[in-house]
Amino acid sequence: xxxxxxxxxxxxxxxxxxxxxxxxxxxxxxxxxxxxxxxxxxxxxxxxxxxxxxxxxxxxxxxxxxxxxxxxxxxxxxxxxxxxxxxxxxxxxxxxxxxxxxxxxxxxxxxxxxxxxxxxxxxxxxxxxxxxxxxxxxxxxxxxxxxxxxxxxxxxxxxxxxxxxxxxxxxxxxxxxxxxxxxxxxxxxxxxxxxxxxxxxxxxxxxxxxxxxxxxxxxxxxxxxxxxxxxxxxxxxxxxxxxxxxxxxxxxxxxxxxxxxxxxxxxxxxxxxxxxxxxxxxxxxxxxxxxxxxxxxxxxxxxxxxxxxxxxxxxxxxxxxxxxxxxxxxxxxxxxxxxxxxxxxxxxxxxxxxxxxxxxxx
Ligand code: KG4
Ligand code: ZN
Numbered sequence: 001x002x003x004x005x006x007x008x009x010x011x012x013x014x015x016x017x018x019x020x021x022x023x024x025x026x027x028x029x030x031x032x033x034x035x036x037x038x039x040x041x042x043x044x045x046x047x048x049x050x051x052x053x054x055x056x057x058x059x060x061x062x063x064x065x066x067x068x069x070x071x072x073x074x075x076x077x078x079x080x081x082x083x084x085x086x087x088x089x090x091x092x093x094x095x096x097x098x099x100x101x102x103x104x105x106x107x108x109x110x111x112x113x114x115x116x117x118x119x120x121x122x123x124x125x126x127x128x129x130x131x132x133x134x135x136x137x138x139x140x141x142x143x144x145x146x147x148x149x150x151x152x153x154x155x156x157x158x159x160x161x162x163x164x165x166x167x168x169x170x171x172x173x174x175x176x177x178x179x180x181x182x183x184x185x186x187x188x189x190x191x192x193x194x195x196x197x198x199x200x201x202x203x204x205x206x207x208x209x210x211x212x213x214x215x216x217x218x219x220x221x222x223x224x225x226x227x228x229x230x231x232x233x234x235x236x237x238x239x240x241x242x243x244x245x246x247x248x249x250x251x252x253x254x255x256x257x258x259x260x261x262x263x264x265x266x267x268x269x270x271x272x273x274x275x276x277x278x279x280x281x282x283x284x285x286x287x288x289x290x291x292x293x294x295x296x297x298x299x300x301x302x303x304x305x306x307x308x309x310x311x312x313x314x315x316x317x318x319x320x321x322x323x324x325x326x327x328x329x330x331x332x333x334x335x336x337x338x339x340x341x342x343x344x345x346x347x348x349x350x351x352x353x354x355x356x357x358x359x360x361x362x
Pocket of ligand 1: 011140141142143144167168169171172183184185186189284285286287288289290315316317
């Protein structure tokens with residue numbers, strides 16, 4: 001048995017988990033706990049970095065107690081300590097990193113600095129069915145929208161990306177526009193439930209190539225956001241002229257959610273087919289979206305693609321997914337990262353291997 005203690009503090013969720021792998025490679029989450037700060041940041045309409053760092057400092061000891069980390073460490077049941085060190089908010093990352101390195105040092109264990117996106121990629125392995133390799137991952141979170149080919153632990157190739165906003169960011173901005181609050185994803189999903197997803201026609205954000213044509217697997221959500229702003233403005237003017245007050249929020253939310261899901265699914269399926277990848281994986285905060293999950297299941301099935309979505313509990317930020325990624329890295333790097341490894345606000349996923357280099361990259 002190999003067990004890691006994993007910490008996640010890259011944005012506005014503090015999380016800790018104990019994750020175990022048995023000799024057959026089966027993974028089990030022994031304990032995991034998340035403390036969300038979203039309610040606090042909601043007052044400001046988005047994440048306040050300084051506030052996030054302070055809340056991580058307060059939350060981590062409580063979370064470590066909740067998962068009984070001290071008992072596991074003292075009993076020698078933990079073989080490594082891992083913490084997300086990139087990418088994310090620097091101050092927030094530092095809290096997890098310093099806590100993780102301190103515990104590793106105290107208990108004489110290796111410390112693994114983890115890449116946050118690698119954690120998201122691994123979150124699907126916390127589900128009942130594990131996707132076969134190679135597979136294509138549609139990673140949709142608050143900071144990233146990417147199509148990534150995965151050939152094995154630590155072996156990734158990015159095949160598509162957003163050229164501007166991430167999908168989650170678009171949900172958050174449009175939710176604010178519609179007066180639905182933060183975080184936008186769950187708020188739009190709830191508002192869209194009784195709406196008509198076909199009422200408004202919205203742009204699909206195709207990205208032009210300088211030499212002509214389009215990038216087939218890339219995304220752009222800034223035009224969609226602008227179209228929503230104009231539409232809301234126009235509807236407000238019309239309803240004011242007609243003496244009505246209410247905006248058709250449910251139809252707006254449903255139409256927006258539909259076009260985002262449709263574009264993500266269409267390009268992901270096309271990318272998978274063109275690259276002869278028959279397993280398609282959905283991860284990241286936006287992967288919690290019901291319409292997106294359902295659409296991907298139905299479209300992909302019609303094209304003989306096998307879909308695996310991360311379990312709902314592990315779509316948004318958590319430490320269990322970081323633990324799975326850490327178990328993979330521990331096999332190839334038994335002594336872990338250098339203890340003086342710092343944090344990086346923006347390290348690309350294809351440089352994640354450098355986190356285990358000597359000397360460390362930052
Ligand atoms: O992965 P995550 O927790 O943090 C990042 O790494 O960014 O993703 C957070 C994002 C937010 O933008 C949030 O609005 C979005 O995921 N999200 C959703 C849903 N739940 C969370 N978007 C659409 N539908 C949801 N149900
Ligand atoms: Zn995330």
